[in-house]
Amino acid sequence: MKIRKLDKMESPPKELLLLADPSIEMIEDYLNRGETYICEENGQVVAVFVMLATRPGACEIVNIAVRESRQGMGIGRKLIEYSIYTARLKGVKTLEIGTGNSSIGQLALYQKCGFRITGVDRDYFLRHYKEDIFESGIQCKDMIRLSMAL
Numbered sequence: 001m002k003i004r005k006l007d008k009m010e011s012p013p014k015e016l017l018l019l020a021d022p023s024i025e026m027i028e029d030y031l032n033r034g035e036t037y038i039c040e041e042n043g044q045v046v047a048v049f050v051m052l053a054t055r056p057g058a059c060e061i062v063n064i065a066v067r068e069s070r071q072g073m074g075i076g077r078k079l080i081e082y083s084i085y086t087a088r089l090k091g092v093k094t095l096e097i098g099t100g101n102s103s104i105g106q107l108a109l110y111q112k113c114g115f116r117i118t119g120v121d122r123d124y125f126l127r128h129y130k131e132d133i134f135e136s137g138i139q140c141k142d143m144i145r146l147s148m149a150l
């Protein structure tokens with residue numbers, strides 16, 4: 001397994017990015033502004049994350065996704081550990097991530113990796129997404145924001 005930064009000339013794995021974010025418009029926007037990292041196994045892309053500089057000293061993981069057949073095997077945790085390592089090397093002081101109120105597994109993962117909840121952006125998903133999103137029988141309405149001091 002190898003994690004590396006995607007070159008601007010290479011095409012990002014949009015089918016994976018769409019697992020984490022149903023809005024292709026939002027994906028294209030942050031792909032242009034951020035840095036994309038991929039995880040490869042035997043030459044195949046199995047996971048991706050995108051980091052965006054949001055303000056001086058702060059970065060946000062705006063998308064993270066693991067191929068469905070490879071989920072639950074520790075790859076997501078490795079990607080987050082790698083993003084922390086990369087952010088520290090860049091001198092970033094605060095690393096942020098956000099997820100929906102209905103993303104129970106993601107909330108567990110991020111807190112296990114050391115992120116703390118800093119706020120709730122109420123109705124974020126109702127304002128920014130045209131279609132209703134449901135997970136685990138819960139409507140995704142609010143953005144839970146988490147951060148980590150590096």
Ligand SMILES: CC(C)(COP(=O)(O)OP(=O)(O)OC[C@H]1O[C@@H](n2cnc3c(N)ncnc32)[C@H](O)[C@@H]1OP(=O)(O)O)[C@@H](O)C(=O)NCCC(=O)NCCS
Pocket residue numbers: 019020021064065066067070071072073074075076077078098099100103104105106108109112
């Ligand atoms: C979220 C995602 C990136 C996690 O990657 P992954 O490789 O499946 O996760 P891991 O196998 O590394 O799991 C990491 C930890 O989270 C925990 N976890 C995952 N789902 C959980 C759940 N529903 N409840 C409790 N813990 C959970 C695992 O137990 C594991 O903990 P451990 O290391 O102590 O055993 C991946 O499942 C994915 O791509 N999902 C679809 C896209 C998505 O939702 N992206 C995030 C948008 S905010």
